[in-house]
Amino acid sequence: MIPVAIVDDGEADRYLVKRRLARSGKFGELIEFVSGDRFLEEFFDGTPSAYSRSEPLLILMDINMPGRDGFETIEEFSARLAASHRPDNTLILMYTSSLNSKDQQRAREFGVIKGYLEKPMRNNSVDFILGLYNDHCAA
């Protein structure tokens, strides 16, 4: 069962992800965050079980959010992860409705971002995620 963190300020978007992933039956615990700051706080200061599992944590990251945007959140996440000497056991995917080619370009430039998923979440989006996840685990 794949543990999931969804970081998105849109309640309906989080709901969609929850429902889609639940249907596939392959995903386990799903934690929702309304902003990048909340996610960072929880990941580094909280102790949810999802972060300590052996399976990599799937992180679905929105780009346009109030406060820290998706990219800024990931930058901060990588920096803090490196400083904490914790092993990186995550798979980060951008999950956005952004049409901006600059955003897609930027996502490619981030080594830790493994995919760019366009909203809304559909059935084949789940297959896409599973494909990436399995590749990531095999590598």
Add this chain to the structure above:
Amino acid sequence: MHELYQYEFAFEVSPVPMLLVSASGEILLTNSLLDDLFEYDAGELIDKKVEILVPESIRKHHPDMRGGYFGKPVKRNMGQGRDLHGITRTGKVIPLELGLDTTIVDGKPCALVVALDISQRKLHEEHMNLAMDAAASAMIMVNSKGCIVFVNKAALSLFGYEEEELLGSPIECLVPDEIKHAHPDFRGGFMSASKPRPMAKERALYALHRTGRKIPVEIALTPVDTHDGKMVVSTVIDLSERVEAENAMARKHQEMSALNEELMQFAYSASHDLKAPLSTIIGLLELCLEDLEEGELDSVSEVLHRTLRIGMRSADKVEGVLEIARVARSPIAAELIDMASMINDIWVDLTGSLDTSASLVITADHDQSVFLEKNTLHVILENLLSNAVRYVDRDKERNIIEVRSRTEDDAIFIDVIDNGIGIPEESQSRVFDLFSRIDERSDHGLGLTLVKKHVDRLGGNISVTSTVGVQTEFSIFLPLQAMRKAS
């Protein structure tokens, strides 16, 4: 030593009009050319005072001038630098050039005068001047010493001088200070080369107006050979309007670019921010159809309700964007506003349905009402107060929101201060940007954009200072004078 008769023959063969005048002003001898010029019969002028030939206007002073000459007789032209005239028997005034020399006749000093009729030359000059005056471009003629010998009307109006101020002055009085020194050399160089050419082809050229203002010009130089020697005619074209037009064009271009950039930004933000909820709605409806096929009616109902909420929120957001777009460029009629009661009304509307612990403090140090666009001020204050209420710091014992306003020199200064959660420094610069949301409490990210647009339109200014966890202060300045004019 000569005898008078010795002159008689010389006078008759002379190709130019001549006369001999005694120190006391009696005409002793004339030749027929002179008699003809002044329309007298042969010999008629003999023994007459020379003043008979002098125009009325200087006749009175002429004996003194004559006396002066005999006091210090040298060979010279009479009346250097001025136009000389003679008067004929019939009262016709003729332009003359007069040469003077002294001689002794029958033991007495006499003046030998050569009188050249320069009517033709003058006429020719006049035609030239008329033609040059008629020219739209400024024209200045300079002699080999660099002195101005002619300016046309266009030049006088371009440089702001009277004709007599410029005539005889060095051309350098029209040259800007930075090249005044080098100019005589440039001038000398041109005089010796003397081929028509434009001045200073490669760089911007300026001429000096009487007031010291620099005029952008284009100057063409043409050498001319005249009766009085080599001259240079400068044709000066005033480029002020062209330069001004170019500048205006450049400014317009810059404005357009900025506007275009703003529009692109808006189109991008708007399309993204308006597309996002549509994507979500599509996703939800797809899910809904699947739920329906599977007979999950409870789920169908829930998804539809979510879809509906997003639809309504989006409509609300579009309305907000339209309100910003609608902010009129032309002012709305101003009216007298009682600030305190307006703020109180807004406060009641905002907090009536809310369970808020915040308290409002109003400080106004002006007793009178202010004269402003009522609805606009309402929108501004309502947005600022609603933000202050939304971002209260629940960890603080007392939440205080304060509105201070004061009038000063036809302007009103309004500060809205709250001891709420504050705005992180990195977000402060974009609080007024379209769709800029600071945290999850933010609404559509339109309120402060609307406020700023209104404040800008009224010719005012809005700024924010904030310390996280301490306080946030929005400061507005609005000119009141502009309001009065607008009404």
